[in-house]
Amino acid sequence: MKREPFFWVSISCGIVIMAFILLPLIQLLTSPSVGMLRESIGDRDVVRSIWLSIYTAGLAALISFVFGTPLAYLLARYDFRGKRLVEGIIDLPIAIPHPVVGIAILSVAGKNHFFGQILAELGVRIMGSVTGIVTVLTFVGIPFYLNAAKAGFEAVSPRLERVSRSLGASMFGTFVRITFPLAWRSMLIGIIMCSARAISEFGAVVIVAYHPMIAPVLIYERFEAYGLKYSQPVAVWLVSISLILFLLLRILTLHKVEEQ
Amino acid sequence: MIAIRGLTIDLRDFHLRDINLEIAENEFFILMGPTGAGKTVLLEAIVGLIPIKNGAISIDGRDITALPPEKRGISIVYQDYALFPHLTVLDNITYGLHFHKIDKRKAQGRLAKLLEVLNLSHLQHRLPTNLSGGEKQRVSVARALMVEPKVLLLDEPLSALDPGFREEVRGSLKKLHQTSSITFLMVTHDFSEALSLAGRAAVMNNGRIEQVGEIEDIFKRPNSAFVADFVGMKNLFHAEFKGTKALVSDLEIELGVTPPNSHGYIAIRPEDIVISRRRFSSSMRNAFPAVVTAVIDQGFYYEVRAQSGEVGFASLITKSSLIELKLRETSDVFVSFKATAVHFF
């Protein structure tokens, strides 16, 4: 079968894009020597910062999931005046330059702002704390979860939910038995996207919290202070560990699909 | 059983205006109307899925207007079946049992009966994706009946089925209705369906109810031009009434009775008009010479349009009659119908 030119053009574009992504990554992953990699992972600061990156990103994803799911459901099911505005606001964090995000959060968290004063009274510290980091990561990551979850809910026909209600299920019961089982894959993808976005955040976090150091800040600090040779191994470890985590998540979900 | 008073709904795309309806227990009530008339909106309002602007709904004397859907005891069967794709047929049917406390043995008994009547026993462990349209519909009905609702609403349940399945499911519905005390409220487009299943019916248009009554009445005695047109009364004419006659253009049509008003409409069902080559000498008091203007193939029947002066009649004849009468355009014929076949309003 003779293929159309469109087919070949598509393949070419695909190859270009794959090359575009893979070339810098391969360069990064193959630059450090095995010795440097071993030394890097043996450095306590490095391990601590990678672990901090992972669990703050995880926390941010969890918070997005817990608070974002009801909102995503609302947006998927109901129409109301100003809905487009709400959806635009949800997308804003994606468009704001990252340092601006950090500055904005710092300004609200400081004692010059009424909210910051409340936080100070409660003993909650944002600047230079894990709380602050998780706040920033949630801010930048939540739009990704919301959009994925909303799409997942939209894909579930409202009729199914209506029938469920007519058969005696409450709104919550319907959500648990019908909506969630049909939409959970989209929600999981949303969590993955949110975590990925969070784990790579730098510009906003570095303004709010230099210490404790998440991995991207450590990599930048090492680059500025000592150059490529000392920062690349940390980058390699961060990228590799993140890759493995995300692959694992995806494999788990694929496995479930086969079960069904 | 179902009493709807002054129901008004104002949604973005749909509106209901001052709906008043009473449906008795164990009736099989049919709701008809053109697309967009508000039939589905009315059904969903009864289930409690749509916010109401004004009015009240009561079931069995109890006002349910403020109740959430899960507390109303009303089941709904949708045109696209809406089966839960992630549950088996059995789980679909027994879904409602999670929320209704029913004695286990009773439930099993009911389940067995439904599976038998609707011929679903061999499909219990299948997933909905592997079922045919008819099978899906029957599962949908079984699921709705499993929770023993007081009222069962059906939104065009048969229109997505192949004609062969339609008869089958129609028969099952009729049997289920007769062997239980459930009130059925069904929306349909299909007149033969309506005629074979229903007792009473209502015709809706633009969010309002145009006519309510026995189904025969609606078909034979529509009370408005819209209803007459909707139910397929093709011969609808504006008329002046003089004594027992209706004057339509230059024709004098014998009605047999005196209408209360001086002018209005008359309507005649096409099946009631007889086409012949020679003037009929029969009990039909109305007979007019006419010229055939069109012969339209309707599949099993032919619609014959004949013009008598300025008045155009439409009648239905079989293919064999068509051949016998050797009818074609410009043929000279006689159009005859009984006085009692003329409905006026």
Added chain:
Amino acid sequence: MRAAILFRWTWCAMVAIILILTQGQAFAEVSGKIVIFNAGSLTIPLAQMEKEFEANYPQVDVLREAAGSQKCARKISDLKKPCDIMASADYKVIDKLLIPNYADWNIRFATNQLVLCYTDKSKYAGEVNAKNWYEILARKGVIWGHSEPNLDPCGYRALMVLQLAEKYYKIPGIYARLVANRPKENIRPKSVELVSLLQTGNMDYAWEYLSVAVQHGLKYILLPDQINLGNYRFDEFYSQAVVKVTGKKPGTFMDMKGGSVTYGITMIKDAPNREAAIAFLKCMLDPQGGLKILKNQGQPPFVPCRVPTGAMKSSLPEPLKDLVEVKD
């Protein structure tokens, strides 16, 4: 025949053009880019100097990168980033990290002193003064900080002030107590970042130069000359303070000894744009030019600027020799 002649002329023309282009700088007016790595505390004065310089030399574009002075030096020595001028908050950083491989001379051009900055939203703002500041900084719940000693002289200078305070006020153990009340989270790479933390209310107190406090309109506590590192007369007292910071290579360390705050400036050995850099330095080190700007912005300059030895003076570029005197 004709073709050969044409070819020869084209070839000559091309060579001539290339020669002219590469000699361009020697013939043309001062132009191009000047890259300056400067200490954070010089940002605002340098911004104004840049404006005035570019007004006089419109063909030049001055590009400034602010960072802690050690970080500036490392950008030159470790990362080999191209740079024309390096202006440090501590001349010793240039001596230790850049001379002799990357720079030949070091002009000392200004002084400064350390003050404790705060705002009216700071904890105990109404109470704090020159007598009780160290006691307040030791209180639980007070968020105070300084910049990273390994990257910024202001960082190790802040620690020196605290060490000197222990000796001056004769309170043994106060240094350790203060450092214990300043967790790592309160350290920032560049001291100027602390200003925005103060202004947003995320930090109560921060150590900064007097000039920076003045430029940003912060409240501040002036400290006794014996400990504020601002008066060269107390250099001997200052030298009691010692802070260990990271050295030339990763894994090595060096000791920074206390001394009065003295800013230094140099031109990097293989500066990409020597002519323009020298022109800029000529304006900056002029008592009516850059030095005046420094004075107006709260940072006392040396008038004239200094180099420690005659040998260093003779190694300076010609146009700059008149602006400098020999004084240690």
